[in-house]
Amino acid sequence: MTQGGNAPLTATRVTVEVTAPKPLDVSGLLLTEAGKVRSDADFVFFNAPEGPGVTHRPAAGGAPDAITVDTAALPSEISKVVVTASLDDTTATFAGTEPTATVRDAASGEVLVTFTPPRLGRETALVVVEVYRRGGSWKVRAVGQGYANGLAGIATDFGVSVEEPDRTAAPAAAAPPKPLAPPTAPTAPAPPAAPGALTKVTLDKGKVNLVKGGSVSLEKNGKPFLSAVRMGLGWEAAGRGRNIDLDASCIAFDAQRNKIETAWFMKLNVFNGAIAHSGDSLTGEGTGDDEAITVHLDGLPPEVCGLVFVVNSFSGQKFTEVKNAYCRLLDAGSGQELVRFDLSHAEARTGVVMCKLIRQFSGEWVMTAIGEYVDAKTARAMVKPAAAML
Template structure:
């Protein structure tokens, strides 16, 4: 069945075949499928990356089977045995990279999930808005309440497989140039010994043959330390993205949570117990946006308003998660290549079902630019009966986006929706109608 970006569907099969397909022809880049096994949104090590030069995961759960031509089409196939996926792995990202060009030159790009036993198609997502991207997250298999689901993602990277891999925690070796020798002050009185001829590198099955960086080995030479993480607090609530190096590429906004143990007494204890016992706690990440041209709107799962990265509002909601800590949480992506298009963005979270308040919630918000330092902050414990929280306000200050920690819990008036309460508190001025997802 065909799916829209952001949609999800239950996967009833125990073993599935993942087919990344496209139409070939003159000038069409080659495409390679890959998979990343994630625990809490990141790989545990480079071994969790399965691609053509590392074709099998140690658990046996994911295998890269290779390509098969059929007429003017080609498919690159992965097999996933969902029964063998380790318990720590909450999701499997299904990606593709283009060799020799961008995905804007790859016609008919799609991903299919098939029952490996009978061959029936369980899900299909067609990518139709690719332009300059050289790597794509096409979909994701993820756990939900004891079963597996597939989500259509459609998130692109213009930095290739290396950019995609590092975004999920893979360490990638960058090519190093030989240092330029300093100029000589004077000619030596005797000829210096000739430098030894460089030793030929030993062949290794883990070195890709198509120009794609391989996962780094422990023996790799040391690299400059990555930028330090920035933690926002009540005393230091703001940070400039430009000063941290986050001026372009994609910025992922992630919300992860876990339930705290019930407090000793009172309504907070009863509410926390009810939330912990609930099997349908559903938190929804979203964003109010105002663009430089004056247009305003909302990106959220409610009403299937998932947004877009390639066109206004340049904000996209990846999907809908109900567990927070076990899987990758809720993710929102902002395209920093269009900084000048933004006037302000308010990132928020609401409780869709399963609880009446955030009391008993332990959550962390992380903003991870594709380039630059990660920014994170914790949500203070909720002390009011609130079902909507303003997380962060991002404003354009002369071409620099400034992130301000809000962590503000709101209590809507009777009959007022959480989104409308948020709108009123921040003066957005939208018109709201009932919606569902």
């Protein structure tokens, strides 16, 4: 599965195993339609391994930490169970050690789906997947939402009471530990926006300049900001009077990284115009965007989980002969530039995966700058490398 994707559950009882190169603690939270626990008893983890319809299995005998969800035994007011993972070492992060969730039929052990989040950074805890009710059936969704303040940050978001320990009291007089042990903290409670903490980048403060691997959520003040965006892609013509025919394309993928459609110069409109290409630029001459692709996010079919924007050299020249390639995201209505990513280097290859838009489990969209070069001269040849970068 890709981030934001979902799949129907074919078993009533499922076990979600989470593995990583570093030791993990896996937990489950039972949530109502309001997205909150009813009480701290809805938090299931190693110190409280039993909940209504949810159990924690500690790692043992080569089997990883896991959460088992019996959908038939969940209370009627519970609409989803989120499965989280946090690092045992509170000084470590998930950077370069992204965990993998394996969802199995609890009875047979058959693998139903797997999910590995995209590249992570300073996150120390993660909402990995969620098992949720939709109509009369249950599904699983790939989430991959990270937190820099450990499991305590996740628990607080979902309504679990988390208290800092009293570090001034003598050990003998210390209160019994709470069910949730917060991560190592300084002598005073850290403020919500402590320096160095990883926070979700949004459009609240205006235009965002991304670097390679950076992400920004297309929301403002906690709500989806835009329903229609335009991705502008540009480059400068090569020197010495030579022109280069570059083509920008948008490839839409489902939750299994399968291509659904491609908007490119040979097919300017897909999904009944929900994605529309501006047309082919043969030279890169002139100012401003050379090609643009408008996306009506609200008009995309629900099976579209990811959009990857690529540029390839149809004429076959290498990107080392191209100057100042960039992509920028604009408000399709006002034309206001919201996000910009400038390629800081070039490679002697004929294609580049510029960026991606991923639909999150919450419905919001997140843009991530990629900037990876590949050998591909057409949109068709870009599908496989683009899928690998979702």
